[in-house]
Amino acid sequence: MLYNTEMASKEQLSRSTIREASSREAVSKEQRQKRIQDIIARENVATQSELVEWLHKEGVEVTQATVSRDINDLRLVRLPIGRGRHRYSLAQVRSNEKLHSELAQIFENFVQDIDRGENVLVIRTAEGHASGVALLLDRLRRDDIVGTLAGEDTIFVVARSVAEGELLLEELHALMLG
Numbered sequence: 001m002l003y004n005t006e007m008a009s010k011e012q013l014s015r016s017t018i019r020e021a022s023s024r025e026a027v028s029k030e031q032r033q034k035r036i037q038d039i040i041a042r043e044n045v046a047t048q049s050e051l052v053e054w055l056h057k058e059g060v061e062v063t064q065a066t067v068s069r070d071i072n073d074l075r076l077v078r079l080p081i082g083r084g085r086h087r088y089s090l091a092q093v094r095s096n097e098k099l100h101s102e103l104a105q106i107f108e109n110f111v112q113d114i115d116r117g118e119n120v121l122v123i124r125t126a127e128g129h130a131s132g133v134a135l136l137l138d139r140l141r142r143d144d145i146v147g148t149l150a151g152e153d154t155i156f157v158v159a160r161s162v163a164e165g166e167l168l169l170e171e172l173h174a175l176m177l178g
Contacts, residue, residue: 024061032060033070037090040076044087051088103136107175114173119165121157121172130155144168 027035032055039045039054048067055062071088078086110129115122125133134150137157144164149156157172159165 024056024059026061029070032062032066033074035060036067036070036074036076040088040090044081044085046078046086046088099136099139103133103140104175104178106133106136107172108178111172111176114169114176116165116169119159119162121155121159121165121169123155123157123172125153125155127153129153 035055035058036051039051039058043054045051045054048064048071051067051071052062052064055067074090076088076090079089081087106129110126110133111123112126113124115124123130123133130150130153134148134155134157137145137148137155144160145168146158146160148158157168159168
């Protein structure tokens with residue numbers, strides 16, 4: 001009797017798996033990649049297999065190998081989210097031109113002065129605008145900037161070296177002057 005129940009249970013599981021798989025659809029590469037972008041924008045997806053599961057839940061038939069290629073095509077990166085965990089995110093490379101344009105406009109309107117001591121730049125802004133300017137600098141993800149620290153109207157920018165600090169001062173000063 002146990003054997004028959006076990007067989008029936010396996011048969012039901014097999015039928016539900018087949019039904020679930022048959023309800024999935026094959027979508028174009030562009031549609032699939034758009035869904036991947038939507039999923040990683042709203043969920044903390046840490047692995048390729050998790051991404052495959054999410055796509056299956058949305059009715060998309062896909063293999064792990066295809067997801068791996070999509071991750072490369074979309075230039076997804078894994079960002080740390082704490083406690084040794086990571087999540088996929090879109091790389092910021094594609095919007096650098098727009099970001100640089102926005103930074104130039106912000107510098108013209110809100111940055112009042114820039115000074116440098118060795119590899120540390122001090123940027124003075126209109127009151128209340130330092131954190132917004134620092135956030136844009138951080139989003140550039142430049143190798144020559146180690147990090148920023150913003151207060152109410154002052155930003156410390158740490159350059160990787162004195163030479164890079166000098167070049168950065170010239171570049172940011174030009175942005176400030178328009």
